[in-house]
């Protein structure tokens with residue numbers, strides 16, 4: 001991150017002093033918002049900086065949201081020939097990679113980017129990114145068992161951290177329970193293993209949120225670029 005006047009000066013548009021005047025005159029936009037005060041910092045490789053209506057530099061980092069369908073492997077290549085991420089991103093015209101992974105049979109929100117630094121941060125446990133899943137399990141789960149999920153269940157790799165669980169409802173005819181669960185750990189098959197641990201196997205698992213991002217509105221198998229506000233929210237993490 002560098003001061004805006006330094007970035008503008010480095011692009012050869014003006015001296016640093018002149019760049020300050022340009023900023024104060026309201027002629028500069030960062031990610032679609034006018035910046036007319038000094039001291040604001042930006043990242044020229046990520047932020048869209050516009051001076052007098054002209055983009056200062058092309059941004060080089062891209063961020064997409066993908067609705068991974070069930071039956072797709074979270075890799076770019078599958079030696080067994082199963083469907084994988086690359087089957088859905090061919091039209092993007094650039095190489096992007098998944099941030100973290102979803103199981104073969106889990107559907108939902110997956111972030112794709114060519115920003116390796118951000119990808120590493122988002123998947124590192126110390127950042128504790130909150131992820132919300134909509135879960136359907138077989139059986140009518142008693143409220144006390146949902147409390148167990150909230151408080152933590154013992155798995156073979158240790159006790160799970162407290163989780164948020166909101167019951168959506170029971171389908172008594174099909175003997176199913178549906179709920180939302182939010183966790184911030186990223187252990188392998190965590191939600192499935194937590195539900196197994198309370199005796200109710202997962203039938204359907206969908207990630208609906210990841211940090212500040214929500215899947216809302218995106219069709220299954222579809223990819224869309226994050227808008228400027230969403231990228232900013234991600235950067236704040």
Ligand code: URA
Nearest residue numbers: 103106189190191192
């Ligand atoms: N938890 C799971 O069990 N599977 C996933 O794909 C993600 C979280």
